[in-house]
Amino acid sequence: MTTEQKQEYDVLGTRPIRHDGTDKVTGRAQYGADLQLPRMIHGAILRSPYAHAKIVSIDTSQAESLAGVHAVVTGADMPEVESRVANLGETSVDVDYLSQNVLARNKVFYKGHTVAAVAAENAHLAEEAARLIRVEYEPLPVVLNVQDAIRDDAVLLHERLKTQSLGLDSSEKPSNIAKYFLYEKGNLDEGFQNATVVVEREFRTATVHQGYIEPHNATALWNLDGHLTVWTSTQGAFMARDQLSDVLDLPVSRITVVPMEIGGGFGGKIAVYMQPLAALLSKKSGRPVKMLMDRASCFEATGPTPGSVIKVKMGADAEGKITAAKAELYYEAGAFPGSPVNPGCMCIFACYDFPHAKVEGYDVVVNKPRTNAYRAPGSTNAAFATETVIDELCEKLAIDPLVFRLKNAAKEGTRRVDGPQFSRIGMWETVDAIRQCDHAKSSKDARQPNIVDGMEYAYGRGVASGFWFNAGLRSSVTATVRPDGTVSLVEGSTDIGGTRTSIAMQLAETLGIAAEDVQPTVADTDGVGYTDVTGGSRTTYATGWAAYEAAKDIVRQLIERAAEIWETDPENITYNNGTVCGPDNRSLSFKEFAKKLNKTGGPITGRGVSDHNEPGGAFATHLVDVAVDQETGKVEIVRYTAAQDVGKAIHPAYVEGQMQGGVVQGIGWALNEEYIYDEQGAMQNPTFLDYRMPTCLDVPMIETLIVEVANPGHPYGVRGAGEVPIVPPPAAIANAIYNAVGIRMTELPMSPPRLLHEMSK
Amino acid sequence: MPKVYIPPLLQKITDGQDMIESLGKTVADVIDDLEIQFPGIKKQLCEGNELKPGLNISVDGKISSRGLLQKLDENCEVHFLPSVGGG
Numbered sequence: 001m002t003t004e005q006k007q008e009y010d011v012l013g014t015r016p017i018r019h020d021g022t023d024k025v026t027g028r029a030q031y032g033a034d035l036q037l038p039r040m041i042h043g044a045i046l047r048s049p050y051a052h053a054k055i056v057s058i059d060t061s062q063a064e065s066l067a068g069v070h071a072v073v074t075g076a077d078m079p080e081v082e083s084r085v086a087n088l089g090e091t092s093v094d095v096d097y098l099s100q101n102v103l104a105r106n107k108v109f110y111k112g113h114t115v116a117a118v119a120a121e122n123a124h125l126a127e128e129a130a131r132l133i134r135v136e137y138e139p140l141p142v143v144l145n146v147q148d149a150i151r152d153d154a155v156l157l158h159e160r161l162k163t164q165s166l167g168l169d170s171s172e173k174p175s176n177i178a179k180y181f182l183y184e185k186g187n188l189d190e191g192f193q194n195a196t197v198v199v200e201r202e203f204r205t206a207t208v209h210q211g212y213i214e215p216h217n218a219t220a221l222w223n224l225d226g227h228l229t230v231w232t233s234t235q236g237a238f239m240a241r242d243q244l245s246d247v248l249d250l251p252v253s254r255i256t257v258v259p260m261e262i263g264g265g266f267g268g269k270i271a272v273y274m275q276p277l278a279a280l281l282s283k284k285s286g287r288p289v290k291m292l293m294d295r296a297s298c299f300e301a302t303g304p305t306p307g308s309v310i311k312v313k314m315g316a317d318a319e320g321k322i323t324a325a326k327a328e329l330y331y332e333a334g335a336f337p338g339s340p341v342n343p344g345c346m347c348i349f350a351c352y353d354f355p356h357a358k359v360e361g362y363d364v365v366v367n368k369p370r371t372n373a374y375r376a377p378g379s380t381n382a383a384f385a386t387e388t389v390i391d392e393l394c395e396k397l398a399i400d401p402l403v404f405r406l407k408n409a410a411k412e413g414t415r416r417v418d419g420p421q422f423s424r425i426g427m428w429e430t431v432d433a434i435r436q437c438d439h440a441k442s443s444k445d446a447r448q449p450n451i452v453d454g455m456e457y458a459y460g461r462g463v464a465s466g467f468w469f470n471a472g473l474r475s476s477v478t479a480t481v482r483p484d485g486t487v488s489l490v491e492g493s494t495d496i497g498g499t500r501t502s503i504a505m506q507l508a509e510t511l512g513i514a515a516e517d518v519q520p521t522v523a524d525t526d527g528v529g530y531t532d533v534t535g536g537s538r539t540t541y542a543t544g545w546a547a548y549e550a551a552k553d554i555v556r557q558l559i560e561r562a563a564e565i566w567e568t569d570p571e572n573i574t575y576n577n578g579t580v581c582g583p584d585n586r587s588l589s590f591k592e593f594a595k596k597l598n599k600t601g602g603p604i605t606g607r608g609v610s611d612h613n614e615p616g617g618a619f620a621t622h623l624v625d626v627a628v629d630q631e632t633g634k635v636e637i638v639r640y641t642a643a644q645d646v647g648k649a650i651h652p653a654y655v656e657g658q659m660q661g662g663v664v665q666g667i668g669w670a671l672n673e674e675y676i677y678d679e680q681g682a683m684q685n686p687t688f689l690d691y692r693m694p695t696c697l698d699v700p701m702i703e704t705l706i707v708e709v710a711n712p713g714h715p716y717g718v719r720g721a722g723e724v725p726i727v728p729p730p731a732a733i734a735n736a737i738y739n740a741v742g743i744r745m746t747e748l749p750m751s752p753p754r755l756l757h758e759m760s761k
Numbered sequence: 762m763p764k765v766y767i768p769p770l771l772q773k774i775t776d777g778q779d780m781i782e783s784l785g786k787t788v789a790d791v792i793d794d795l796e797i798q799f800p801g802i803k804k805q806l807c808e809g810n811e812l813k814p815g816l817n818i819s820v821d822g823k824i825s826s827r828g829l830l831q832k833l834d835e836n837c838e839v840h841f842l843p844s845v846g847g848g
Contacts, residue, residue, distance in 0.1 A: 084814075085813075085814035085815055086814060087814050087815070087844070090844060090845065090846035090847055091815070091844050091845065091846030092814045092815035092844055165770045166768060166770050166771065166805055166806075166813075166816070166841075166843075168804075168805055180770075181843065182768075182769045182770050183769060184769045210848075265848075266848055267846075267847065267848020268848070270846075270848075340845075340846070342843045342845060343845045343846070346842075346845065372848075373846050373847060373848030374848050375847075375848045376847065376848065377846065377847065377848050418840070418842060419766050419768075419819070419840040419842070420819045420821075420822040420838070420840050420842075421822055421838070422822065423822055468847070469845060469847070470847070471845075471847050472823075472824065473826070474826065535846070535847045535848055536846065536847025536848070537847060538847070611826050613823050613824040613825065613826065614822075614823045713823070723847055723848060
């Protein structure tokens with residue numbers, strides 16, 4: 001671990017046992033599928049077999065007449081909502097498109113698009129009833145990639161969709177290009193004129209899924225008093241509530257969302273899918289309705305991250321200083337607008353400090369499921385392009401890739417292509433951490449011989465860097481002091497990566513008590529103040545800050561109470577390391593004071609709210625050694641080291657886990673994962689058998705280097721850690737493959753057939 | 762005076778200027794000031810009395826949640842950025 005001005009803490013930086021650990025490993029933790037309610041019935045979905053088709057008619061009569069069926073809903077049951085853009089925490093969405101994605105109206109836009117939903121006595125009966133629904137379709141031509149979608153004669157998905165720039169129509173005719181983004185700084189021509197070497201390449205990436213192990217689920221009760229309660233696996237209970245409000249045209253005061261434990265999200269459990277359907281079925285049937293999504297539907301009908309086409313041109317002078325760069329990014333939005341092409345544009349050159357740049361981004365609709373966030377959305381695609389081009393520049397200039405990055409690293413004051421300047425950041429420090437680590441000093445050919453079991457391997461080493469913004473947004477907590485000196489902490493952030501504990505630790509540090517003496521609870525939307533999504537690597541930063549504020553509020557009240565008890569002024573009271581001190585050497589520990597509270601004025605509850613938006617930005621640099629089987633094209637990860645600036649590692653084990661998890665997902669993205677479609681737009685591999693994600697048998701132990709360049713925008717220096725580790729792996733591995741076999745891969749995944757094909761040319 | 766950076770797509774309205782200094786003390790003031798100098802720019806940035814959905818204000822690198830109400834320091838930098846969602 002490398003640190004800058006390391007500050008000593010009692011709790012922060014330690015590794016207490018996670019508060020939810022016992023329940024999680026004993027099976028007691030309650031996930032969405034575990035929920036049982038009295039008189040509960042079960043829902044099933046009828047999905048479109050076509051990737052693009054008009055819905056001519058829907059006949060639900062046979063389904064409705066099947067014994068045991070309680071309700072059937074179609075698009076006709078959905079409230080009509082106007083086309084308007086709603087802010088949903090981090091991002092925005094057109095409510096009409098959101099509603100259409102939940103349940104199709106006149107058209108279906110991807111295979112798997114929901115056409116109808118049924119509620120029946122049991123799940124099997126519901127599925128049988130769904131199959132009885134007769135839908136007449138008029139199939140339409142499909143558009144499956146950006147190149148086809150942007151042609152002048154392309155089949156249009158939406159007749160009303162025109163290209164928008166900064167929210168206003170910039171195209172006269174309808175288009176499959178939903179949005180256009182442009183960022184510029186300096187003078188591009190001048191920059192390229194100053195370059196000694198210029199590299200220009202085009203890259204492609206495929207649609208990739210977040211791969212959460214727990215499928216989507218929702219249970220809804222639309223009570224007779226008109227109040228809707230939804231239990232669901234979600235990254236944001238309040239965001240789910242707001243989406244339900246918009247889609248169902250129901251005031252938020254009549255909706256409660258109860259977040260269940262979540263088995264992975266990674267950005268894929270922010271949008272609602274089945275929640276509104278379960279709600280409508282409950283409303284129609286008068287019963288609680290539970291819906292579980294199968295794995296194929298998770299692939300075909302939720303929100304994977306987009307495939308993309310990215311062109312990057314970059315120039316550098318003879319000393320290895322970048323002089324200029326330009327990029328064009330085309331991202332598949334899926335059926336409705338809203339791909340992460342904009343963050344891709346903002347991230348693509350963020351790691352580097354150079355004066356002249358131009359970036360253009362295109363959000364393109366195609367007949368695939370509507371894309372959604374996946375861990376630093378948009379940035380991984382962009383980094384694959386930029387970091388590969390940089391590797392080629394380094395080769396042409398005969399400059400070590402780490403030295404090149406040190407020379408060009410973004411730093412405090414660097415102006416991004418989208419405009420703002422960085423505050424204190426740790427890009428340089430992550431590169432330096434890699435340069436000095438054991439891995440970098442070891443031989444890439446450490447595993448000898450290069451012929452193993454008759455197979456000939458080539459070894460290579462590659463490096464890449466990456467960036468993600470992180471988010472701030474809003475969080476609320478309350479913290480109540482119990483008579484035994486422990487604290488009940490109520491917060492609204494779904495725990496998808498250990499944040500219960502990292503938030504509790506920040507409260508504990510501020511109060512001067514043990515982390516084990518704080519008991520965190522994730523509340524529903526009626527039990528805590530508004531809290532934005534668990535995403536954007538914001539939770540330890542923002543909800544942790546709210547906990548810090550709650551702790552300070554408790555301290556303030558303790559001081560006031562002590563002043564009353566000791567009959568002095570609050571100015572004569574201090575609070576240090578869990579002890580209240582007053583005049584004449586009087587003192588009370590936190591635990592001692594807690595026993596007295598009910599008899600000296602009542603319980604003490606602290607409240608904390610965070611609306612801070614200085615998350616600081618996160619940088620990572622990765623180093624990887626690969627072994628390429630030259631007969632099969634299979635790439636083995638031999639050794640992998642990830643260095644990342646986390647500001648302050650509140651719980652180092654969790655930070656390491658985030659880094660390792662992100663790296664492994666990035667490895668899967670690099671080497672195997674892709675949606676394979678036939679010409680009609682049907683996904684051919686919607687199971688974990690054929691959509692091959694890495695398991696622990698496929699990767700070595702990922703070595704982690706935690707770099708701590710304190711974020712000046714947080715009381716404990718925290719930067720979000722969850723997303724940036726997925727950004728560098730594909731480029732690092734591509735660069736290692738080139739180092740091994742001399743093939744510059746420009747398309748993901750770099751699967752065995754694809755690499756073998758390139759090697760055979 | 763606050764420095765207001767104009768997005769490239771709007772620079773056709775500001776005669777190619779990429780940065781304008783404004784006397785505004787809030788973001789609302791700044792936008793009104795820009796509208797006086799460059800008619801038509803306000804409707805690109807605002808919807809009614811609020812910032813357009815999906816548009817953020819960055820002040821000295823920090824995203825503001827206060828929209829048009831955001832107060833501005835004497836020497837700050839203001840940028841208009843599309844909102845970015847994480848995962």
